[in-house]
Every structure is written in structure tokens, then in C-alpha cells.
Amino acid sequence: MVTREVLAIGVDLGGTKVEVARVDSAGRVHQRVRRPTDVRDGPAAIEAEIVAVVAELQGTASSRPVGVGVGVAGQIDPHHGIVRFAPNLGWRNVPFQEDLSQALGLPVVVTNDVRAATWGEWLHGAGQGCDDLICLFVGTGIGGGVVSGGRVLTGCSNTAGELGHITVDLNGPQCTCGNGGCLEALAGGWAIARQARESISADPSAGAFLLKMADGQLEMITAKIVFQSSRAGDPLTKQLVGRVEEALIAGATSLVNAFNPCRLILGGGVIEGMPEMVDRIARGVQQRALFAAREPLEVLRARLGSDAGVIGAATLAIRTFAEEEDRGE
Amino acid sequence: MVTREVLAIGVDLGGTKVEVARVDSAGRVHQRVRRPTDVRDGPAAIEAEIVAVVAELQGTASSRPVGVGVGVAGQIDPHHGIVRFAPNLGWRNVPFQEDLSQALGLPVVVTNDVRAATWGEWLHGAGQGCDDLICLFVGTGIGGGVVSGGRVLTGCSNTAGELGHITVDLNGPQCTCGNGGCLEALAGGWAIARQARESISADPSAGAFLLKMADGQLEMITAKIVFQSSRAGDPLTKQLVGRVEEALIAGATSLVNAFNPCRLILGGGVIEGMPEMVDRIARGVQQRALFAAREPLEVLRARLGSDAGVIGAATLAIRTFAEEEDRGE
Numbered sequence: 001m002v003t004r005e006v007l008a009i010g011v012d013l014g015g016t017k018v019e020v021a022r023v024d025s026a027g028r029v030h031q032r033v034r035r036p037t038d039v040r041d042g043p044a045a046i047e048a049e050i051v052a053v054v055a056e057l058q059g060t061a062s063s064r065p066v067g068v069g070v071g072v073a074g075q076i077d078p079h080h081g082i083v084r085f086a087p088n089l090g091w092r093n094v095p096f097q098e099d100l101s102q103a104l105g106l107p108v109v110v111t112n113d114v115r116a117a118t119w120g121e122w123l124h125g126a127g128q129g130c131d132d133l134i135c136l137f138v139g140t141g142i143g144g145g146v147v148s149g150g151r152v153l154t155g156c157s158n159t160a161g162e163l164g165h166i167t168v169d170l171n172g173p174q175c176t177c178g179n180g181g182c183l184e185a186l187a188g189g190w191a192i193a194r195q196a197r198e199s200i201s202a203d204p205s206a207g208a209f210l211l212k213m214a215d216g217q218l219e220m221i222t223a224k225i226v227f228q229s230s231r232a233g234d235p236l237t238k239q240l241v242g243r244v245e246e247a248l249i250a251g252a253t254s255l256v257n258a259f260n261p262c263r264l265i266l267g268g269g270v271i272e273g274m275p276e277m278v279d280r281i282a283r284g285v286q287q288r289a290l291f292a293a294r295e296p297l298e299v300l301r302a303r304l305g306s307d308a309g310v311i312g313a314a315t316l317a318i319r320t321f322a323e324e325e326d327r328g329e
Numbered sequence: 330m331v332t333r334e335v336l337a338i339g340v341d342l343g344g345t346k347v348e349v350a351r352v353d354s355a356g357r358v359h360q361r362v363r364r365p366t367d368v369r370d371g372p373a374a375i376e377a378e379i380v381a382v383v384a385e386l387q388g389t390a391s392s393r394p395v396g397v398g399v400g401v402a403g404q405i406d407p408h409h410g411i412v413r414f415a416p417n418l419g420w421r422n423v424p425f426q427e428d429l430s431q432a433l434g435l436p437v438v439v440t441n442d443v444r445a446a447t448w449g450e451w452l453h454g455a456g457q458g459c460d461d462l463i464c465l466f467v468g469t470g471i472g473g474g475v476v477s478g479g480r481v482l483t484g485c486s487n488t489a490g491e492l493g494h495i496t497v498d499l500n501g502p503q504c505t506c507g508n509g510g511c512l513e514a515l516a517g518g519w520a521i522a523r524q525a526r527e528s529i530s531a532d533p534s535a536g537a538f539l540l541k542m543a544d545g546q547l548e549m550i551t552a553k554i555v556f557q558s559s560r561a562g563d564p565l566t567k568q569l570v571g572r573v574e575e576a577l578i579a580g581a582t583s584l585v586n587a588f589n590p591c592r593l594i595l596g597g598g599v600i601e602g603m604p605e606m607v608d609r610i611a612r613g614v615q616q617r618a619l620f621a622a623r624e625p626l627e628v629l630r631a632r633l634g635s636d637a638g639v640i641g642a643a644t645l646a647i648r649t650f651a652e653e654e655d656r657g658e
Binding site: 075085132146148149151153155157158159160161162163165166167168169170171177178246247250251253254255258259260262288289290292293295296297 | 404413414461475477478480482483484485486487488489490491492494495496497498499500506507508510575576579580582583584586587588589590591617618619621622624625626
């Protein structure tokens, strides 16, 4: 077998943008293109956009990719890559894998976006060389992926890893999922902003600083502004961030006791906005998890940032198709 | 290869008794012996007891077992079957697999007792034919096991499945593990008894019925007595059982969202004492878990009862050693 550079195309498809990158088998991004998406145009328009971008990337490239991996924020049928439900895109039962493969003339594998990011962090990020790990991505929402015994867990209907929807406070606030007290309802970006707004409404004088940081507009408050206020020493937001950390420690402890990972990898916008949380969560888990579970544990910050999605999707494509191609040659 | 009956010895070793059974490859118990254990005598005495019982079982048997599987309530090193820590037995770093194998002249595999029960329920109980399931055993303590993609999850240090120590109420009561608000601290047998005692102390008139059920002795109250009182219509204990169910629903919902099992199998003394809980937990999870995770889910009662341990341990021995023997013949 001649050693040659194996490359794949990784696609990270969200409700507001699509990112497409050429990624090699070492997880290096060679080129990338990011485009806004207009979900109102429907799947065919997004498919056409991806086809155009892939052609653009391939125009200057010397080697043909082994295939295309796509991460979509939604529920995916693993056998045929059908997007069962993607609320941000407004899609239901879209046979995206088949459609895109026909349009591109390349093999395509479709997976969930967080699952794709887990593949990325596992094989090319903070999870390298480790066979038992959890990626917990704390952004506007909270999602995750689990690698156990060297395999990414998929579950019964390919939805394993909904780690934002573990209950950490059975008397806690309502979550967007319909349940109450989910980790996401206490520590997701949207929940942090909601709690901040509620705190200001409940005590306007204590919330004055935070409100000022948002130009006096309650509805402009985001998790990012909460972190800025906290860092500036504002007592109300420091308390709020403390509660977010408590929720993340409780959730992380649950996951460590249930899954017994060697590494817990923390990523996503909330962690990126407040990276000092990683050490505080690590200390909290070391105090609370069972000895046997916490003893081998490392808590690490994710390493690929927002590249995890395209790198992971491309990596999955290489794992899925490069071997087939080798057999066929 | 001549088809013949494959049998193994299953051992369920706890702090008060050891149970030893001859089990065939269909999970049928042919014979069994149960003996009290006196942990003060140390590992050598328990080993001698097991050797004597195995000899007794083999004395009347026609075929030689392929090996011995032992389930121990404790933390087990998976590579050498060393009992790292077994609080109920008072053991630390006991090389039980090696010692017992030498004493018996048979191959031995040692695993955690709840893991053994999971093997039993998976292959011969309520989990038959299913590759993605969770066993949640709600007894005095709460433990569990997870089968995902057709494999029992072990985790980084062989302690995956500590499902009693997921946090369901971050403001909840203290658990014996040192953390607060664990599922076990709200719904384990010891916690049910504790809550009952606290309720009586807080409101003696409301607690009068329950106290009478325990012959007027607060310290005699057990989960079993709580269930009896609840069934007799006592309002205080009905409320208490309702709170236990809420905790189990919250914990079960977390597990369903995180692991996406096809089946959630509920067993253990608390479930056996209040089997009507299974349907109520099933309904609660159907209301609270994410649609994609709950859609394929069945919630079932464990089928093997207290036999799960010996059947599972023997099954693990058959899986581990029967193949080796076939190769060697």
C-alpha cells in the first residue's frame, strides 16, 4: 500500500451558518469556508450551497477526498443518515446523506453535531490516546458525547449523550425540553442569561451593574455579559456564576460516577467564556465523586474550540470511508 | 464439536452470606447452597467455605464446570480479579481470583456483584435479546450496570455504573458517599427509612400510624414497613413514597437521556417491595425524557430477583472460559 495523504471534507451545519473544511488524517484543517445559512430556503438550497463550497475547496486541491462527514444539530438515523428532526433547521425526515452523496458524487456520512465534535476531541484534541472519556460541551445549550471502551456510544436510537438533560435539581427551573431541573436549565448559556434577568428584576439595585453592562437593556443580557460583570467583581453576577459552577459540578459528578471516564473534557462557549471554571469544576468533582471513579480522572479543557465539529466530521468520514477505499484499490 | 451441557459455578459474595450455584448456559440454576459469612474471619476463611461448598455441589454432579464466576460487593481490578476495596467484607487488595483459582483448581473470574447481576438480567432475564439497556437495582443502596452496543460498560477503572450516585437534587440530603443529593440518598432503602424516621420526629401525630407499624420503635423502621404503611393508606407514608418515586423518575430520566437505552430494567429490594412503582416510573420517564430517547424505551421489572447475582456470575464464567475450553479440546 502506498502511503499518501488521506483527506476528507468535514461539514458543520447549524441554523445560522455552515462551515466546510478539508481536513487530513492527522486532524489538520487545510482550508475552510464558512457561509451563512438561510434555513427558510429549505434542505435543497443548503445542499446546493455545500456542493458549491466543496467544489470551491476541491478546485485548488491536488487530491480527492475519501468522503464527506457532516455534523448536523439534530437527531440522525445512523443507518441511512436521515435527519429525523433538526429544530434549528426546521427539518424533519430529510434523507440528507443520500441526497448530498448523489449531488457530490462522494460518499457521505451524517452524524449529530455534538457527536462529530466528540470524534474531533477524542482523536485529535484533548482526548487523544484515551479510550474512556466524556466530552461535555456547555454552550447556549449543553450536549455531550461519550467514548467508552474505545467506542463512541450511540444508544438505542442514536441519541446517547444528551448530557445537558440529566436532572441535577429535581425542584429546579423549567428546561426548554419540558422537564425541570436539567443541567442545561441551570448552566446552559440561555439559562445563565435568564437567571441574570430574573435576578435583576428581583433586586434592581443589586442588578444595576449588570444592567449597565448590557446598556440598560434587560433583553440584551447574555452569558458573556454575565461573565464580564463577574470578572469585574460584581457581587450579584459572582454569586450567579457560583451557582452555575455548582450545577456543573453536580452534573459532572453524576457523569463521572455513572460512566467512570478517564477524562472529562469541557468545551463550548460558556467554558470558553469562563475557562477558569475548568479547574473549579475539577476540584469540585474531586471532592464529590466516588473515590474509585475520581481516582483515575483528569478534567481537561477541550482543545479544538469551534473547529471540533469540522475536524470530527471529517475524521468520521476518514474512519468510515478510507478503509473501504483501501480495500477497493 | 460435540454438543454437551456447559455449566459454571456462580458465587454471590456479600457481607452476611455467600451463595453458590451450579448454572447452565441457559441460565438455569441446577443446585444451590447458601451459607452465612463471618467477615471477621477474613478472606482465607471465606475462600475455604467457598471451596467446601463447590466440592459439595460437584460431589453429586456429572459434569465438570468450565469455571467459577464470583460477584463481590466492592471495587474489583478487572485484569487480575483483585478485590481492591470491599467495605462490607472489610477487604482491601485481596487477590481473590488467583487465590480461589489455586484452591479450586478451576479458572475463576471475579467481578462486582451488581455487574454480575447485570450480566444475569441481560442474558437470562428482562434484558434478553437487547443490546442497549440499563439495570437499576434499588435496594438498601442503589447500583446499576449498563449494556451499550452489546457490551457491558466497565469504564476507566472498572467502576462504571455507580448509578445510585448521580445527583438528582443538588440541595438534597447527605449521602453515605460524602456527596449530597444522590439518587441513593433519596430513594435507597436506608434513605427511605431515614426519611420516615425524620418525618415521625418532625410530626409525631402524623407519624403515629407508621410508628405503630414498627412496634413503637423508631429505630426499627425500614423501607419495608414504610411500604406496608403506604399500602394500608397512611397519608404520611404515601407522601414519602411519592417523593421516592419522584427521585427515581428524575434519576431514570437522567439515565435515559444520557445513555439512550432500549430497556430500563428495575430491580432490587425496594422495587420488589413496591413493584407498582415500575409503572409509575415508566409513566414519569415518558413524560420527562427527551422524545428521541424515550420513544424506543421500555421500562421493565427485573426478572431474576435475587438469583441475578449467581446466574450472572456463572454466565460471565461461561462467556470467559467455555470458549477457551473449546479451543483447547
